[in-house]
Amino acid sequence: xxxxxxxxxxxxxxxxxxxxxxxxxxxxxxxxxxxxxxxxxxxxxxxxxxxxxxxxxxxxxxxxxxxxxxxxxxxxxxxxxxxxxxxxxxxxxxxxxxxxxxxxxxxxxxxxxxxxxxxxxxxxxxxxxxxxxxxxxxxxxxxxxxxxxxxxxxxxxxxxxxxxxxxxxxxxxxxxxxxxxxxxxxxxxxxxxxxxxxxxxxxxxxxxxxxxxxxxxxxxxxxxxxxxx
Numbered sequence: 001x002x003x004x005x006x007x008x009x010x011x012x013x014x015x016x017x018x019x020x021x022x023x024x025x026x027x028x029x030x031x032x033x034x035x036x037x038x039x040x041x042x043x044x045x046x047x048x049x050x051x052x053x054x055x056x057x058x059x060x061x062x063x064x065x066x067x068x069x070x071x072x073x074x075x076x077x078x079x080x081x082x083x084x085x086x087x088x089x090x091x092x093x094x095x096x097x098x099x100x101x102x103x104x105x106x107x108x109x110x111x112x113x114x115x116x117x118x119x120x121x122x123x124x125x126x127x128x129x130x131x132x133x134x135x136x137x138x139x140x141x142x143x144x145x146x147x148x149x150x151x152x153x154x155x156x157x158x159x160x161x162x163x164x165x166x167x168x169x170x171x172x173x174x175x176x177x178x179x180x181x182x183x184x185x186x187x188x189x190x191x192x193x194x195x196x197x198x199x200x201x202x203x204x205x206x207x208x209x210x211x212x213x214x215x216x217x218x219x220x221x222x223x224x225x226x227x228x229x
Contacts, residue, residue, distance in 0.1 A: 042192055045111025052113065054146035060107040061151045061202055064195040071100050074147050111192050113153075113206065117142065119186040119213050121164075121178060124171045131174075133224075135186060136162040136208055150201035156193055161208035161226045174221055183216035 042064065049056065062069040075081055075096050084092040120134035134140065138158040144151045155161060166174060178184050190206035213221045 042111060042194070045109050045192065047108075047110040048112040048114060049107070049110050050114045051116055054144040055103060056107060057144040057151050057153070057204075058146045058149045058201070059104050060110060061149070061195065061204055063104070063107045063110070064192065064204060065197045065202065067197065069100075069104055071097060071104070074100055077148070112209075113190045113192065114187065115142070115153075115190060116185060116187050119184040121184045121213070124166070124175055126168060126171075129165055129168060129171070131164040131166060131171075133162045133164055133186065133211075133213070136188070136211070141203075148200070152201075152203045153190075154203055154205050155190075155208055156205045157207045157226060161211075161224075164213075164222065164224055166222070177218040177221060178215050184213055184221065185216075186211045186213045 049060070052060065059069060075093055078092075078096045081089060081092045081096055117135055120140075122132035122134060124131055136155050136158045138155060140155060140158065142153040144153070188211035189209045191209055192204060193207050194205040196203045196205070208226050210223065210225045212223050215221055
């Protein structure tokens with residue numbers, strides 16, 4: 001179901017050359033990098049989450065880290081239990097526990113994430129012939145805060161994934177469509193490669209496999225695959 005394609009920018013297409021992908025040769029400024037090898041036990045995961053909510057990402061973090069989530073504590077901290085009448089508490093505990101246990105079970109085997117976010121697209125750089133998708137930069141992260149835990153999602157191959165190379169003759173068409181890039185979103189397919197536990201939460205590292213960029217009014221701008229050479 002999934003394609004394992006980490007590494008260097010391989011192909012892009014823009015509206016105006018239809019929606020078919022066109023090959024691009026990596027420039028000397030973006031040398032190929034070795035493919036990231038998922039941490040032991042993570043490479044066998046084939047499930048996919050689509051725009052997971054914050055609590056789902058907390059459960060995913062615990063599952064990836066091989067840690068047992070403190071469901072007993074979370075049950076007692078849930079407002080439905082905390083503020084229930086004494087006679088109602090047992091039933092409320094049971095209901096909340098069932099929800100949390102189901103949520104924990106739902107993330108097992110998940111190794112991919114599809115994420116929609118603002119692209120934070122840069123202006124075109126004619127010197128290097130590229131746009132920069134700053135949302136995927138190595139310094140960027142997506143934060144999740146739920147159940148008293150904070151989890152961050154990072155992009156391990158962001159240095160390469162953020163580069164969208166476009167020929168100058170096509171770049172002007174894109175620039176006309178996006179303006180200052182304020183309304184450009186991206187839909188990215190991410191492969192989980194690592195997890196780093198920390199106090200009160202931790203971080204999940206992913207590799208960007210591919211993504212699409214869209215402008216709110218103009219529609220599809222391009223597709224980019226980040227592939228191993």
